[in-house]
Amino acid sequence: MSPELRKRIVSAIVLAAFALTATWLGGFAFRLLSSVIALTVYYEWSTITRLAEKDFAGNAFGWLAIAVICLNLLFGDQGMGVPFLGGLTITAVLLVLVRKSSWWLPGGIFYAGLSGIALGAIRGADEPGFVAALFVFAVVWATDILAYFVGRAIGGPKLAPRISPGKTWSGAIGGTIAGVAAGAAIFTAFFPNLGLRLLLLAFLLSVAGQIGDLFESFIKRRFGVKDSGRLIPGHGGVMDRVDGLVFAGFAAFFLAIINAAWMQDGSASVAAFLFGL
Structure with missing residues (x-):
């Protein structure tokens, strides 16, 4: 070997x-694991796609979005996970259209956010x-x-x-x-x-x-x-x-x-x- x-x-x-x-x-332990996965996935996604280098403000919004999703996962209403994810992803799309930001921003929010939400929902x-x-x-x-x-x-x-x-x-x-x-x-x-x-x-x-x-x-x-x-x-x-x-x-x-x-x-x-x- x-x-x-x-x-x-x-x-x-x-x-x-x-x-x-x-x-x-x-319970909280698994939701915490799901949140750590979501946060780490967004970090690695933003690093790979160079979001922080290309669009600092957009990437800051991405971190805020993932933080909101994870805080809701940990302490909020689990049924609000998808609405939060949808609203924040759409907001990121609007930022791309208005500010000419990278399309990797809404992609990262959706991918990382849904990772935590889906895993948390499966465990229940x-x-x-x-x-x-x-x-x-x-x-x-x-x-x-x-x-x-x-x-x-x-x-x-x-x-x-x-x-x-x-x-x-x-x-x-x-x-x-x-x-x-x-x-x-x-x-x-x-x-x-x-x-x-x-x-x-x-x-x-x-x-x-x-x-x-x-x-x-x-x-x-x-x-x-x-x-x-x-x-x-x-x-x-x-x-x-x-x-x-x-x-x-x-x-x-x-x-x-x-x-x-x-x-x-x-x-x-x-x-x-x-x-x-």
Whole structure:
């Protein structure tokens, strides 16, 4: 085992321990973790896209927007998260149109803000929320790990050579199979009657996670950056670690919202949607 791989494994174990502890505690602890992710993602996004260099005032508004979203996540009405995010993102768009600011500003507010909101909504405050968070983590982590090792072992045609030359179709398929299996394992540990619906949801979240990975690779390649940061030994920045997780979170969050609107049940949680409760 190479020193670099050993460093990656140790860092991954430490990060997983923090994430699982916060997930177990739930409540304020998990909302704090979600807020830290949102703040760090915005920092790395603004650094990669050079927002602070190109538009100091616009970037200051971006920090204010993320602070408002995180404060609401920690202490406010969770139902106001999306309205706050929408209003602040639209305001940033208006700033771009009036001041000729960078379009990366509203993009960063939306991406970072939704990261915290979606993760917080998935965990919620009850036991199904705990299982839902474990389910999403398991799908994303299994997809990520197996895609890496299967891709290295089998190789083959590249998945998206212009965006991320190291990713292969074999890794993507192997990761997806592992993600679905991990999601099914978490579900059956807590609930009976594993069905096709749950397997399809795990598949969709696995694919969404891989799209998130490619999206972050596109951003980094666009600005000629290798890693989003240097915070995590062997992994780079926080965005490098949570890119798949936040896109899977986006998918679960939006699917739950669409389902709630369709069923006309505004009280339905993300966990209730995922597990058909």
